[in-house]
Amino acid sequence: MKQIDSRDNPGYKALKALAADAREQRRQGRALLDGVHLLQAYRDKCGPPLRLIVSEHGMTQPEVRALRESLVDVECWLLRDKLFAALSELASPSGILALIEIPQAADDGSAPQTSCVLLDGIQDVGNVGSILRTAAAAGIRDVFLGSGCAGAWTPRVLRAAQGAHFDLRIRESADLAAVMQRFTGIRIAASAHGAQPLFELDLRAPLAWLFGSEGQGISPALERLADQRAIIPLAAGSESLNVAAAAAICLFEEVRQKRG
Amino acid sequence: MKQIDSRDNPGYKALKALAADAREQRRQGRALLDGVHLLQAYRDKCGPPLRLIVSEHGMTQPEVRALRESLVDVECWLLRDKLFAALSELASPSGILALIEIPQAADDGSAPQTSCVLLDGIQDVGNVGSILRTAAAAGIRDVFLGSGCAGAWTPRVLRAAQGAHFDLRIRESADLAAVMQRFTGIRIAASAHGAQPLFELDLRAPLAWLFGSEGQGISPALERLADQRAIIPLAAGSESLNVAAAAAICLFEEVRQKRG
Incomplete structure (x- = not known):
């Protein structure tokens, strides 16, 4: 697990830009998922994310640890709680985020056949x-x-x-x-x-x-x-x-x- | 029109408590309505409010002035923009608030006859x-x-x-x-x-x-x-x-x- 202690870390800065800005998400083609429920849904339907981001407090939570253990092959960053909180919009941060590739629906110029x-x-x-x-x-x-x-x-x-x-x-x-x-x-x-x-x-x-x-x-x-x-x-x-x-x-x- | 210039004004403090706290609303039996649309709906369906609160900027807005003029018998307080902004949750303050009595539905122990x-x-x-x-x-x-x-x-x-x-x-x-x-x-x-x-x-x-x-x-x-x-x-x-x-x-x- 890679530990991030500074807000000047370039990888951390890239995450922060992504958390704040829809244009940056479209530019990078990536997004952040926040919290255990959303990550479980992603894992079950789309597979492993690109990266997990866990806070020190998150690592003390059984739900977060279990999710992390179900994705043991995925790169994981450990963040100080303060750095993590700045990535999350939640008043009480969930303790776990995932970086994902935004699923791109192919556009072959055809229209849906269903509603x-x-x-x-x-x-x-x-x-x-x-x-x-x-x-x-x-x-x-x-x-x-x-x-x-x-x-x-x-x-x-x-x-x-x-x-x-x-x-x-x-x-x-x-x-x-x-x-x-x-x-x-x-x-x-x-x-x-x-x-x-x-x-x-x-x-x-x-x-x-x-x-x-x-x-x-x-x-x-x-x-x-x-x-x-x-x-x-x-x-x-x-x-x-x-x-x-x-x-x-x-x-x-x-x-x-x-x-x- | 009464002008309020200080955040220490007791009337202003009572409004601020009301803006922030649902318990205070229940205690006072009063609430604040924010913005022209909501005030028009209240005026048309329930009658005049207890008081209008207008910001200096609001007084430059034709919609706000027209609403104020339609309620000329209602007490009106003029607030500095900064004081007004602290009463409003809106990112761009509407410029007009009304203090109202919360309509109390009579409870005679009967149940509704309709849905x-x-x-x-x-x-x-x-x-x-x-x-x-x-x-x-x-x-x-x-x-x-x-x-x-x-x-x-x-x-x-x-x-x-x-x-x-x-x-x-x-x-x-x-x-x-x-x-x-x-x-x-x-x-x-x-x-x-x-x-x-x-x-x-x-x-x-x-x-x-x-x-x-x-x-x-x-x-x-x-x-x-x-x-x-x-x-x-x-x-x-x-x-x-x-x-x-x-x-x-x-x-x-x-x-x-x-x-x-």
Whole structure:
């Protein structure tokens, strides 16, 4: 185990840049996973990470030690608690991080044959994470994030998605218009002033769901590429739903109809 | 307009205590609303607040001035920008706050006759806020928060709920078991290991929905008081949903069935 005692260590500096910055993650093609639960999910679904990073306090935790022992062939760095805390966004640091290669979904120019989700300009990290988690739970495989979205592999999105990343093919900085144009199923824009109540749509075909930000909505050029604009019927006096709640309602209405 | 220049002003100190602490809100029976949107919703649905608090920068904003002018009979304090920023959780302060009396729903020992929501131990402020917003949008009026929940009138819950508070009757520190026992409709616990798939339940009667925290679930004593335990069917490999996403799916499945 390599011990890191100084914040001037170049390897440590590279980790710190990665922890803070979605652009740096895209540049390096790498991300940090924080905490035992996320690492277990990654290990079980994707295999060993590039490197483990453990704090001195973490090494006293049975869960952390057990995880480390299950990945004994992986390079492991031991960090002073203070250095570790500066890499973690958690108020009480988990004690273990993993450096991983961001899984890259191949882009051969084809469109998914099954239902997929497209996110346009959703910047709230909690919402992006929640939508990824809901999509995986609804059996969706492909999620496309347009360039205005929060970084999918940032610590707070990873935490909110609770390991859903490893069940999904996630494309960031995606050309959403191109995906819409190539998709051969039904393209549905979830719109605040849509034409058709969600519950009256037939959702049994493969669907491309398009969700926009709460402030801006879906950009008009993209919305025009949709076959349907769906609206969730709201009680009188209510203006809108949180976008992650709206996505949950839409994706599980599809689940319901496809079961039936 | 009263001008506050010092952080030692006793009135200012009382506001600062209120901004930071849910217990202090319950003690005073008052809360702070932050930002034009939330204040407009309050004014339109509940009437004038007790007091407006505006920053010097806020007074240069047309939206803030217009809101102030629509409430010209309400006492207004003008704060230095620095003092104002210390009352607001927003990274870019909105420039206007309102002090309000927390609306108290009368508790005459009766239970709601229409559908309601009970939250057991949900501490995440974003989830509590999102559930309140979804409940209002689904036409629910009554929400009961058990003592382990995040404070409903804290700034981040208010922000996440986007004004839904003013469409709801919210009871905090509620005796959830007593509400469950008195409720005469069907009591449904949303459970991660429930017996019945949500989509197979008949949801056309008045319902009491019981949601628990993601970590702990619903406390067993409460869960035993439910008539049904509903599970949302998840794709293979997915363990669970975010509780706010789960609540959205449940409450809008009820909306769907009641429309049909």
